[in-house]
Every structure is written in structure tokens, then in C-alpha cells.
Amino acid sequence: MLISEPGTRYVLKPPTSITTEPCKEAFSLLIYGGSTATGIAGIQFAKLSGLSVITTCSPRNFDLVEGLGADAVFDYKSSTCAAEIKQLIKNRLAHAWDCMGDGAAICAQAMSDCESGTYGTIMPADYELLSAYNSQVHGQDFVCGCNTMGENYYWLGQALVTPNPEEMQFYQSFLALAQPLLQNESIKPLPAAVNKNASGLEGVLKGLEEMEVGNVSGEKLGFTL
Numbered sequence: 001m002l003i004s005e006p007g008t009r010y011v012l013k014p015p016t017s018i019t020t021e022p023c024k025e026a027f028s029l030l031i032y033g034g035s036t037a038t039g040i041a042g043i044q045f046a047k048l049s050g051l052s053v054i055t056t057c058s059p060r061n062f063d064l065v066e067g068l069g070a071d072a073v074f075d076y077k078s079s080t081c082a083a084e085i086k087q088l089i090k091n092r093l094a095h096a097w098d099c100m101g102d103g104a105a106i107c108a109q110a111m112s113d114c115e116s117g118t119y120g121t122i123m124p125a126d127y128e129l130l131s132a133y134n135s136q137v138h139g140q141d142f143v144c145g146c147n148t149m150g151e152n153y154y155w156l157g158q159a160l161v162t163p164n165p166e167e168m169q170f171y172q173s174f175l176a177l178a179q180p181l182l183q184n185e186s187i188k189p190l191p192a193a194v195n196k197n198a199s200g201l202e203g204v205l206k207g208l209e210e211m212e213v214g215n216v217s218g219e220k221l222g223f224t225l
Contacts, residue, residue, distance in 0.1 A: 022050035028089050030054045030096040030110055032103035034070060035061035035218040037190045038122055039099035043068045044187045054085055054093070056106070061218040068188070082109035094118065096137075101125060108133035143167050190220040199224050 029046050033039045034055030046053045047069035055065050056076035065073050072088060074081045082105075085093065091114060096107040098121040108130045111117040117137045119130055127139040146153050147163035148171035155161045181187040197206040203223040210216050 022048070026050050026052055027095065028052045028054060028093055030056075030085060030093055030107060031070075032056050032076065032096060032098045032107055033100035034065040034068075034073065036099045037220055040065075040068060040190050041187065042097055042099060043070055048181070048186060054088065056081060056103070058217055064218050076103070076106065082106045085110035086112075096120070098122065098125065104129045105133055108137045111137050143170060191218065192222050193219040194222045195224060196221060201225070 029051045031039050031042045031046065031053060032055070034043055034053075035057035039055065039057070043053050043055060043065060053070045054072045054074070055070045056074050057065055058077070059075050062073050072085075074084055078084070086109070089110075089112075091112050093111045094115060094117040096103075096111055096117070096119050098104065098107055098119065101121055101123040104119065104121070104125050104127075107119050111119070111134055113134050113136055115136060117134070118140050119125075119137050120140045120142060122142070125139060130137045130139060144167070146155075147161070147167040150163055150165065150168040152160060152162050178187065182189070195203055197203055197210070200223060207216070207221040207223065211221075
């Protein structure tokens with residue numbers, strides 16, 4: 001279970017090893033938020049791993065995620081999104097990765113209700129919500145980004161956290177795997193939009209405003225100072 005209350009820390013069980021071999025038996029993976037920076041990377045890593053990828057995003061980004069290899073894409077704002085995914089995979093979807101952090105309900109409803117499933121996310125999630133929608137779905141621990149640096153820090157300004165060394169070791173192993181893939185363009189980063197509305201700190205403020213109202217997707221905002 002992920003713990004995110006003040007005075008506590010994340011519980012982590014990092015993988016014991018990282019392999020570069022595709023999975024021997026392909027399975028379907030739902031990536032919720034496929035046009036986010038994390039989702040775009042996730043789609044590509046999943047395809048390199050031999051998985052079938054179902055993803056969600058806004059219709060304006062359908063071409064983007066399909067170009068990255070997504071096998072099927074659905075509008076996450078549609079009231080029938082979860083039901084359509086469940087029907088496509090014939091009630092057999094057992095793995096979901098929430099790249100927005102607020103997709104627990106849709107993921108749980110899209111996943112199989114007759115066999116155990118695993119839900120992963122990029123931030124603390126409402127695991128009780130998972131159970132409420134689908135008792136077969138269970139949350140999975142993840143590597144907290146702050147812990148990968150190997151230095152103590154204050155969580156939520158209150159609890160002093162001493163990272164588990166295994167988390168930094170896992171991060172270093174992942175970097176060793178990912179960097180060559182980026183260099184040979186097997187993995188392509190999120191498209192950059194530099195000085196989209198303005199440059200400097202003015203541009204940063206406008207960019208934050210655009211993000212707040214949900215107008216930024218499928219790109220990474222950057223500003224020159």
C-alpha cells in the first residue's frame with residue numbers, strides 16, 4: 001500500500017532487475033493519459049516490450065499516440081470510455097498505468113472484474129476508490145522520484161525521509177537502459193513548445209495558467225530567460 005499521510009513515507013518494493021528482453025507472452029496494458037510526458041514514454045517502452053497498448057487522451061492527440069504505437073485509443077472524457085475498453089479486451093484487462101494520477105475510477109471500471117488486476121500510478125492515488133469500482137484491482141507501489149537522488153528530504157514539509165538505497169540503484173539501472181534508447185531514437189521525447197505564448201518569466205506564468213485550465217497536452221512547454 002502507498003502511504004502518503006503526513007509523518008509517513010512511501011513504501012517501495014523496487015524490481016530486483018531490469019531486462020531488455022521483450023515479454024515472452026504479450027498482454028494488454030492500459031495507459032491512462034497517453035499524451036502526457038509520462039504516457040508518451042510509457043507507450044513506447046511498452047511497445048518495445050512487446051505489449052499491446054490501449055491508451056486514453058483527448059481526441060486532438062489521437063494521431064500523436066497512434067503514431068507512437070498505441071493499438072487503440074479512447075477519449076477519457078467520454079462517459080463510455082471504460083465500458084468500451086472493457087468490451088475491446090473482453091473483460092480480460094489486468095494491467096493499467098495511470099499517468100495523470102486521477103484515473104483510478106476509469107481504470108478500475110475498464111479492468112477485468114473476474115480476475116486479479118494491478119493498477120499503477122505516478123502519484124498517491126485513492127486506492128479505496130479502486131475497490132469501490134472493482135474489488136479485483138489492487139494498487140502497486142512505485143519509485144518516488146525524490147528518493148532516487150539518495151539524499152534526505154522533508155516530505156510535505158513535515159516528515160524527514162531517508163531514501164532506500166535500492167531506489168537510487170533502480171533509478172541508475174533504468175537510466176543505463178533508457179539512455180541508449182533515447183540516443184538511437186527508439187524512444188522519442190515529448191514534443192517541445194518553446195516560448196509558445198511569451199518568453200521569460202512572463203511566458204512561464206502564462207504557461208502555468210494554460211496548464212491550470214487544461215489547455216496543455218501532447219507537448220512540453222519551455223521558455224528562454
